[in-house]
Amino acid sequence: MCHKWQGIIESVRDSKVKLQLLLFFYNNPFTVDDLEGVSIWVGMHKEEIAAAMEELCRMELLVRHGRQTHPYYAFTENTELVGVIHDLVERFCARLRSKAS
Amino acid sequence: MPNVPTGISGLDEILYGGIPSGNCVLVKGPPGSGKTTLAMQFIHHGIVECDEPGLIISFEEFPQMVYRDAGNMGWDLRELERQKKLRVMCTSPQLIQEQLGAREGFLTGLMEEIGARRVVVDSITHLQRLEQDPVKLRELLVRMINAFKREGMTPLMIAEIATVREGVAFEEYAVDSVITLSDELKGRMSTRHLRVVKSRGQNFIPGLHTFRIKNGGLQVFPRITAPAAILDSQPVCEKRDGFGVPELDQMMGGGVIRGNSLLLAGWSGSGKSLLGLQFLMEGSRRDEPGLLVDLEEHPSQIVKNAATLGFDLAELIRREKVFTLRTSPVELDLNEHFHNIKQLVREKGIKRVVIDTISNYEGCVDDPALYKEYIHSLINYFKNSGVTSVLITEVDELLGLNTITFHKVSFLVDAIILLRYVELGSELRKALLVVKMRGGAHDKDIREYIIEEKGIKLRKIAPEEMHTRLSFQNYNGLLSHTPRQRSDHT
Numbered sequence: 001m002c003h004k005w006q007g008i009i010e011s012v013r014d015s016k017v018k019l020q021l022l023l024f025f026y027n028n029p030f031t032v033d034d035l036e037g038v039s040i041w042v043g044m045h046k047e048e049i050a051a052a053m054e055e056l057c058r059m060e061l062l063v064r065h066g067r068q069t070h071p072y073y074a075f076t077e078n079t080e081l082v083g084v085i086h087d088l089v090e091r092f093c094a095r096l097r098s099k100a101s
Numbered sequence: 102m103p104n105v106p107t108g109i110s111g112l113d114e115i116l117y118g119g120i121p122s123g124n125c126v127l128v129k130g131p132p133g134s135g136k137t138t139l140a141m142q143f144i145h146h147g148i149v150e151c152d153e154p155g156l157i158i159s160f161e162e163f164p165q166m167v168y169r170d171a172g173n174m175g176w177d178l179r180e181l182e183r184q185k186k187l188r189v190m191c192t193s194p195q196l197i198q199e200q201l202g203a204r205e206g207f208l209t210g211l212m213e214e215i216g217a218r219r220v221v222v223d224s225i226t227h228l229q230r231l232e233q234d235p236v237k238l239r240e241l242l243v244r245m246i247n248a249f250k251r252e253g254m255t256p257l258m259i260a261e262i263a264t265v266r267e268g269v270a271f272e273e274y275a276v277d278s279v280i281t282l283s284d285e286l287k288g289r290m291s292t293r294h295l296r297v298v299k300s301r302g303q304n305f306i307p308g309l310h311t312f313r314i315k316n317g318g319l320q321v322f323p324r325i326t327a328p329a330a331i332l333d334s335q336p337v338c339e340k341r342d343g344f345g346v347p348e349l350d351q352m353m354g355g356g357v358i359r360g361n362s363l364l365l366a367g368w369s370g371s372g373k374s375l376l377g378l379q380f381l382m383e384g385s386r387r388d389e390p391g392l393l394v395d396l397e398e399h400p401s402q403i404v405k406n407a408a409t410l411g412f413d414l415a416e417l418i419r420r421e422k423v424f425t426l427r428t429s430p431v432e433l434d435l436n437e438h439f440h441n442i443k444q445l446v447r448e449k450g451i452k453r454v455v456i457d458t459i460s461n462y463e464g465c466v467d468d469p470a471l472y473k474e475y476i477h478s479l480i481n482y483f484k485n486s487g488v489t490s491v492l493i494t495e496v497d498e499l500l501g502l503n504t505i506t507f508h509k510v511s512f513l514v515d516a517i518i519l520l521r522y523v524e525l526g527s528e529l530r531k532a533l534l535v536v537k538m539r540g541g542a543h544d545k546d547i548r549e550y551i552i553e554e555k556g557i558k559l560r561k562i563a564p565e566e567m568h569t570r571l572s573f574q575n576y577n578g579l580l581s582h583t584p585r586q587r588s589d590h591t
Contacts, residue, residue, distance in 0.1 A: 028164040030182070030190040032207050037193030041163070065207055072196055074207070 005084045008059045010044070012088060017052045019092050022061060026076040026082075028091050032065070034072040061085060104303070105153075105219075106253050108146020109139065111321030111440070112280075112295070115310060120255065120278055125246045127225075128273055129260040130282035133470040135293065135314050136259045137162065138174065139282065140221040142318035143257055144187065145176045154186040154219035156211065156254075158197060160227035164189040174318050185215050194227050198241065201248035205320040210251055220249050225272060239271045246275065277301040279475075282312075292434060293498040295321055311436045322436035325478045342453060344376060344490040345383030348559035352535050354546035355515055361539065362480045362490045364510055365519030371531060372552050374492045375410065376520070377455035378403070378470065379556045380491050382412055385422035389452035392445055393425045396433070396461035400425045411554050422451055435475050442479070446486055454483060458493045473509045480513055496521070515539040520550075523584060525576065532573065533559065551574050 012018045039046040056062040066072045103433045104119035114495030128136050144155035181187035199207035232238045251257040273279050278300040285292050294309045312321040350356045357363045367373040381391035407414040417423040466472045483490040517536040533550045535543045549560045576584040
């Protein structure tokens with residue numbers, strides 16, 4: 001795994017909001033929605049996810065589309081990156097499972 | 102333009118092939134009525150069977166749940182996504198509204214990328230999040246429909262309702278076809294119904310059809326329609342199908358005319374089922390596959406009963422000379438039952454059918470007219486398929502021939518055989534009478550029969566026995582409860 005992805009993983013791993021957002025887009029890869037819509041899907045306040053969404057876009061894990069005034073978001077189509085996210089999500093889910101048990 | 106097949110067994114039959122190309126379909130129903138399953142099936146069939154890629158837009162259900170539920174039906178949607186033939190996207194109504202107006206938005210790009218031809222929106226009820234005013238809401242929906250049509254797609258919209266008894270909503274006017282799904286509770290039983298309310302540009306079978314959801318999706322059973330009694334080319338046949346009881350076949354001029362229906366009515370224990378069985382056994386001997394539609398006993402019991410009389414029914418079933426269709430009268434849905442009979446007749450090349458007993462159908466219908474319609478449909482279906490049918494009914498000891506079944510069915514059938522008990526002297530004996538025989542002469546004598554090894558046999562009292570045994574010939578009023586000895590024989 002290259003250094004670039006390693007940094008991303010560490011950044012995401014430490015943020016529960018980012019992990020939850022990434023998990024949502026990973027499980028539903030053809031989601032396209034605006035901030036309002038995503039906040040409903042993940043069950044969090046808009047304000048709570050706004051910064052995390054922008055950061056995930058900067059990391060290229062999400063792709064920002066649309067107008068500056070009304071952006072909407074989609075999951076990355078970079079297959080290499082999707083593979084990295086897969087590992088990350090797997091570890092996150094395993095952690096959730098062990099917590100639950 | 103050709104119709105777009107939905108791929109839903111029975112629904113395409115109701116729609117005479119499918120939905121007219123370009124029609125926007127609205128599927129509405131209360132929660133759990135099967136709307137999403139129907140929509141997924143429509144999309145899956147389009148991709149797999151018609152090479153028409155599809156798009157599912159969900160406003161509430163997570164795509165991962167859609168994948169899971171589809172997987173339970175046997176549809177691998179993720180694989181279809183990998184093949185770039187499907188996209189299941191979750192989004193919000195406001196974004197779709199914005200994108201449909203844009204010529205180069207992500208939605209247009211997505212539709213072009215996979216070449217989508219079918220689209221499902223689940224559900225348009227969420228458009229209320231954007232607009233409450235009914236006029237503006239309708240405008241919004243029409244714009245959405247037209248945008249999909251502009252791209253050459255067949256849209257299927259899902260709408261949620263509390264009950265099917267709700268009034269006509271504006272969306273029903275905006276779309277081309279409306280299908281409602283419902284789930285009716287009758288006693289402790291639940292029956293699913295499908296109804297095509299409208300479908301522009303095509304004919305369809307109106308009314309309530311039943312359906313089931315099982316592995317593989319919805320299976321719709323078109324309601325029994327008023328029988329197409331007179332086909333332009335109804336098969337006519339002079340061939341006779343006998344019972345293999347020589348004296349009885351002789352009484353009927355050789356047997357029942359091929360394709361005709363016979364009502365076999367009799368008292369309990371008079372041997373109706375046995376005679377029905379002999380009809381099938383004789384058919385198998387002549388290489389004519391038979392079907393026993395059994396609504397009372399379990400097939401294993403019938404096999405056992407047959408064995409006690411020396412009939413190896415088990416072997417005939419094993420060799421596929423006789424088929425059985427067992428349905429519990431408690432679970433009986435007439436539409437589904439009729440569908441199953443037709444399927445067996447078609448697939449197994451059935452030539453003879455015995456239904457034991459048609460009295461059981463009575464309990465399944467609320468409306469007595471429907472019962473008559475059902476029997477009429479069955480008889481006509483058999484006739485048009487060249488299948489000879491024996492419909493068994495029980496005659497009540499007290500009501501005699503006035504029972505509902507006999508009363509309603511006797512004029513529909515082509516022939517009637519009556520089996521009953523006769524009390525003569527100190528003996529209870531069995532009498533058989535061919536009451537009616539359309540299309541041919543028949544023996545009108547009341548004949549005595551006996552049940553022995555290898556089935557029913559007609560009995561004739563030999564002249565030398567006359568002094569020891571009372572003969573039917575010596576009596577009047579045998580079918581009444583008080584036969585009287587004829588004066589010329591006293």
